[in-house]
Amino acid sequence: MFDWKIWVETSTAPPTICSAVTWSENAITVAGGNDNGAALNQLSYPNHIFVDDNDSVYIADNHNDRIVKWAPNAISGELVAGGNGRGNNLNQWSGPSTVFLHKEGKLYISLNSNNRIQKWNNGASSDERIIGQFGPGGDANQFNESWELFVDFSRGIYISDLWNHRVMKWIVDATTLFVDAAGDLYVAGLGNHRIQKWAKDSEEGVTVAGGNGQGSNLNQLNDPTSVVLDVTGNVFVTDYGNDRVVQWLVGAKTGRLIAGGSKGNGVNQLDRPEGLQFDTK
Missing domain, CATH: 2.120.10.30 (TolB, C-terminal domain)
Incomplete structure (x- = not known):
């Protein structure tokens, strides 16, 4: 009962x-x-x-x-x-x-x-x-x-x-995963406002982008929704809450704005981006 x-x-x-x-x-x-x-x-x-x-x-x-x-x-x-x-x-x-x-x-x-x-x-x-x-x-x-x-x-x-x-x-709010050629896992932590790298067979992750609280400074992220890497290991993040895409070089303490940065439908603006991929060019 x-x-x-x-x-x-x-x-x-x-x-x-x-x-x-x-x-x-x-x-x-x-x-x-x-x-x-x-x-x-x-x-x-x-x-x-x-x-x-x-x-x-x-x-x-x-x-x-x-x-x-x-x-x-x-x-x-x-x-x-x-x-x-x-x-x-x-x-x-x-x-x-x-x-x-x-x-x-x-x-x-x-x-x-x-x-x-x-x-x-x-x-x-x-x-x-x-x-x-x-x-x-x-x-x-x-x-x-x-x-x-x-x-x-x-x-x-x-x-x-x-x-x-x-x-x-x-x-449930790790929105996107990326696995590199070495088998290392990268996780976009939406609620934690950071990107973490989990090396293959490791038991804990290392923050490689963000992790400085929710915000709009270039060392911060605001609800990141997607992460991809280039061939050299640089991290590219769709920063949903900041309406931008940022690049974090390997070992960097701050990001670099590469797209967007303000909300709108202009050719230099984004509106809550969620996905990111590279083409062959």
């Missing part, structure tokens, strides 16, 4: 609470309270909530297969994700169990009955499956029902794997 609980996450650091604090004896309803139902002023078996920095409440509305947001003092919720009916298609959900709002505005949602984790970008009309491509199971690329997830500041995703009796950490 399960001990059902509603778990609460926040996007801020844990508060400092005086040991002598007193609490009100009476609660205040901040969402729902209008019987079980599917209207936007109702909820149906809410399973998990997340409170953002503005005190808006995001709710995994389990039986309505949706995520709703209730602003402070609202009398009705706002549909922010899901709501396309119950099912297993990629645009459908079956029982969202957890919702987590990352600091960049992206929602991470655990779909317990679908055995997958979805990411919903701010303002998007559809979501993206990021974990659960291989169905339920006990292998390292699977899980079997998750009722809780947490996303750290580097976008590492921690999930409770109920029937495998374990907690897993998934790294």
Whole structure:
């Protein structure tokens, strides 16, 4: 028999609470309270909530297969994700169990009955499956029902794997990999704002570009999405958040701008570049 609980996450650091604090004896309803139902002023078996920095409440509305947001003092919720009916298609959900709002505005949602984790970008009309491509199971690329997830500041995703009796950490924002002729692996770490080189058979990586925090200086990167190397080992990076492509020479401490640098559709501009390849010329 399960001990059902509603778990609460926040996007801020844990508060400092005086040991002598007193609490009100009476609660205040901040969402729902209008019987079980599917209207936007109702909820149906809410399973998990997340409170953002503005005190808006995001709710995994389990039986309505949706995520709703209730602003402070609202009398009705706002549909922010899901709501396309119950099912297993990629645009459908079956029982969202957890919702987590990352600091960049992206929602991470655990779909317990679908055995997958979805990411919903701010303002998007559809979501993206990021974990659960291989169905339920006990292998390292699977899980079997998750009722809780947490996303750290580097976008590492921690999930409770109920029937495998374990907690897993998934790294899903290493967007692009490149392997050189020596078998060394280069990884674009989106959330870490760096490019790392993992030498063949090594147990740890070495930062070869970025790694100085998120920013626009030439020794920094901002959500790098792709990495390629030339024949001499120089690193070329699509710096998504800075709308540019930068080159890092072997051993360099700073990059060199080679394309873009401002957002737009001009011939000298880029707009959130994601991919990079060399042609034969």
